[in-house]
Amino acid sequence: MADASNPFDARRRRPRDWGDAFSNLPLDTPPLSVWSQIEARLNAPTQTFAEAVVMRMPAADSSAPARRKFSNRAWLALAASVSALAILPLLWSNMRETSNTTSPTLADRLSAPSPRVIVDAALATRADTQPTVAPRDRSNERTGTTDLATVAASAASARTPIEDAASSIETTSPSPLASVASATPATTNSTSHSPAPAIDEPSTPTPAELASADNAPLEKAALGRDGLPQNAVLIGEADADATEREMELLYAASAQLETLLAYTRDPRVETGPAAALSSEIHTRIAKIDARLAQPGLSANEQYVLWQARVGTLRQAVAVESELRALSAEGQGYEGEVVEIY
Amino acid sequence: MSQHATSSFAIDVPDALLVGLRQRDRAAFEQVYRWFERPVFTLALRMCGDREQAAEILQDTMLKVFDRIGDFRGHSAGNGGGERSPFWGWLRQIAINEALMALRRNRRGGDWLDIADGPEPVDDITPPPAAAADAARLQRAMDALPPATRAVLWLYHAEGYTHEEIAELMQRTPSFSKSQLSRGSRRLRALLEAESLPLSVVAEVAHG
Numbered sequence: 001m002a003d004a005s006n007p008f009d010a011r012r013r014r015p016r017d018w019g020d021a022f023s024n025l026p027l028d029t030p031p032l033s034v035w036s037q038i039e040a041r042l043n044a045p046t047q048t049f050a051e052a053v054v055m056r057m058p059a060a061d062s063s064a065p066a067r068r069k070f071s072n073r074a075w076l077a078l079a080a081s082v083s084a085l086a087i088l089p090l091l092w093s094n095m096r097e098t099s100n101t102t103s104p105t106l107a108d109r110l111s112a113p114s115p116r117v118i119v120d121a122a123l124a125t126r127a128d129t130q131p132t133v134a135p136r137d138r139s140n141e142r143t144g145t146t147d148l149a150t151v152a153a154s155a156a157s158a159r160t161p162i163e164d165a166a167s168s169i170e171t172t173s174p175s176p177l178a179s180v181a182s183a184t185p186a187t188t189n190s191t192s193h194s195p196a197p198a199i200d201e202p203s204t205p206t207p208a209e210l211a212s213a214d215n216a217p218l219e220k221a222a223l224g225r226d227g228l229p230q231n232a233v234l235i236g237e238a239d240a241d242a243t244e245r246e247m248e249l250l251y252a253a254s255a256q257l258e259t260l261l262a263y264t265r266d267p268r269v270e271t272g273p274a275a276a277l278s279s280e281i282h283t284r285i286a287k288i289d290a291r292l293a294q295p296g297l298s299a300n301e302q303y304v305l306w307q308a309r310v311g312t313l314r315q316a317v318a319v320e321s322e323l324r325a326l327s328a329e330g331q332g333y334e335g336e337v338v339e340i341y
Numbered sequence: 342m343s344q345h346a347t348s349s350f351a352i353d354v355p356d357a358l359l360v361g362l363r364q365r366d367r368a369a370f371e372q373v374y375r376w377f378e379r380p381v382f383t384l385a386l387r388m389c390g391d392r393e394q395a396a397e398i399l400q401d402t403m404l405k406v407f408d409r410i411g412d413f414r415g416h417s418a419g420n421g422g423g424e425r426s427p428f429w430g431w432l433r434q435i436a437i438n439e440a441l442m443a444l445r446r447n448r449r450g451g452d453w454l455d456i457a458d459g460p461e462p463v464d465d466i467t468p469p470p471a472a473a474a475d476a477a478r479l480q481r482a483m484d485a486l487p488p489a490t491r492a493v494l495w496l497y498h499a500e501g502y503t504h505e506e507i508a509e510l511m512q513r514t515p516s517f518s519k520s521q522l523s524r525g526s527r528r529l530r531a532l533l534e535a536e537s538l539p540l541s542v543v544a545e546v547a548h549g
Contacts, residue, residue, distance in 0.1 A: 014471040018526060021473035022499040025480065027349055030382035034396050035374060038403055042367070 044255055243303060250306040257313035261320060274323050281316040285309060348500050349380040350433040359428060362410050370407050377429070378403075381436045387499070388440040388492045389447070390484050398443055402436045409435075437496070441510060444488050472533040482532035490525040497522050 015021035288309045292302065354373065361369025381402050385395035415426040472478050483491055489511070496502040496510070497518070504518040511518070 015469050015473050018469050018473070018494070018498040018529075019501075021469050021479055022495065023347060023349075024474065025383075025387075025476050025499075027379040027383045028386050028392075028395075030378050030399050031392075031396055034378070034382075034400050035371070037400055038374070041400075041404060042370075042407070 243299060247303060247306060250303075250310055253310045254306065254313060257310065257317055261313060261317050274319075277319060278316070281312060281319060284312045285316070288312065348429075348433065349383060350377065350429045350436075350500075351427075352376055352380075352429050354428045356416075359410075359413075362407070365407070365410075370403075373406070373432075374403050377432055381432070384433070384436055384495070384500070385440045385443070387483065387495045388437075388488070389443055390488065390491065394443055394447075398436065398439045402432070402439045405435050405439070406432055433500070437500075437510060441492065444492060447488065467530075470530060470533045473529075478533060479529075482529050485532055486525055486528060490521045490528075493518050493521040494525045494529070 015024060288305055291297075292305050292309070297305070354376070358369050358372060362373055378399060382395050382399045385398035385402075386392060389395055389398065413428065413431050415428060415431055483494070486494070492511070493507055496507050497504070502510070504515040504522070507513075507518040508515045
């Protein structure tokens with residue numbers, strides 16, 4: 001009941017009905033960041049997977065509480081990780097189908113056996129020194145550290161061809177792509193995968209060889225003195241169209257992985273070593289970005305750098321996912337995860 | 342839909358703007374966003390009671406508008422085109438659907454005033470208390486209602502939806518909508534009248 005003695009009530013017009021009362025309520029103004037969020041999503045290179053993942057992205061100025069709320073649901077981040085791992089191979093195969101009608105492109109060439117990657121080399125090195133975390137035959141191991149080994153194995157085996165492409169250029173062996181680029185005509189009438197271009201099968205180095213050839217930090221192996229992979233794949237000028245398509249796919253994969261990484265990372269479950277590892281990986285990404293920001297990069301250089309970026313982002317997502325999974329299970333193998341990566 | 346309520350969405354959009362929107366012109370989209378951001382955000386905020394969630398609903402609504410403008414078969418204004426729906430009605434429908442989806446996702450989204458107890462509700466034709474003229478008080482009282490009840494009240498009173506339309510939107514029966522409206526109005530009245538008590542009495546009530 002209105003308080004007649006209250007001067008505020010006395011001055012106000014009593015609403016005729018509830019509709020009148022509700023319509024007198026002032027309109028609320030949304031945060032300014034909503035429009036920038038919408039613009040960012042409209043400007044995203046692809047709206048397919050990114051849209052599904054970012055669907056619940058909060059407004060920027062309220063991201064902190066939203067992030068906390070989201071972080072409480074670790075399963076959601078893990079589900080997103082699994083989705084990303086499932087989507088990227090499909091994305092890759094789709095690219096192969098679309099690019100197959102003109103010429104055997106990098107997508108075809110990259111499907112050739114690629115040399116072992118630096119990460120595997122690191123895993124193998126750890127296997128030599130720490131048998132309980134060995135990446136080999138880990139599916140049968142049920143030791144005290146089997147959970148960690150299984151997680152590491154799944155992360156290593158779940159790499160997509162995109163990462164293989166990125167990692168193949170990080171090796172010290174001659175890349176098969178270089179020979180294909182010189183041996184394959186620019187345009188062929190090939191319409192299927194069966195007449196695969198004749199390529200020189202690379203001699204796959206063993207993890208031990210790689211480990212012995214590369215005791216330096218990962219980014220030193222991945223990027224040479226000039227910031228590019230030491231055996232960077234040069235792309236023929238005639239492959240410009242195919243390269244452009246593949247660049248688009250790399251942009252999309254990079255954006256998707258960055259989104260996924262933002263949701264996967266949870267500072268609450270990070271310990272010191274884990275935070276240091278995460279920081280290290282982000283430093284690698286920053287170095288690649290710094291190189292990409294330099295003017296005058298050729299298409300080849302950009303392609304190689306973007307490949308490296310996607311590979312590093314995948315690594316970061318794998319690390320964060322594993323840490324979250326281990327944390328959810330109440331296990332603390334951050335040290336081992338840091339050693340593996 | 343009842344005509345007694347004038348929705349804040351009722352903004353006639355020029356045909357030229359709709360044409361730009363259909364051509365996926367970014368400037369046209371931004372203009373539409375600027376026109377409707379406050380009605381959409383307010384609707385979402387009233388229904389969900391959470392600014393963060395309301396911002397998400399606004400974002401999703403506008404992206405859907407931009408994405409699905411090709412599906413819109415109505416016209417720009419509300420006074421032409423015969424039976425065809427106006428653009429603002431189409432946009433409002435998207436916003437309401439998004440808000441209701443957000444409510445369903447919420448843990449408390451399905452909460453409403455209990456309809457099992459008490460007599461069959463009757464229409465509350467008594468004018469609301471004078472305290473309802475105080476926006477802050479009314480907003481506080483609304484926030485104290487269960488989300489589903491609040492949504493029914495807002496859709497009926499502020500947006501002018503009928504019980505049948507609300508029932509369809511909320512996948513309930515019309516009697517559910519009527520019941521929530523009646524009980525929600527009574528609760529709202531009680532909350533507002535309690536707030537109108539002298540502060541000393543309110544403090545006594547609040548502390549025991």
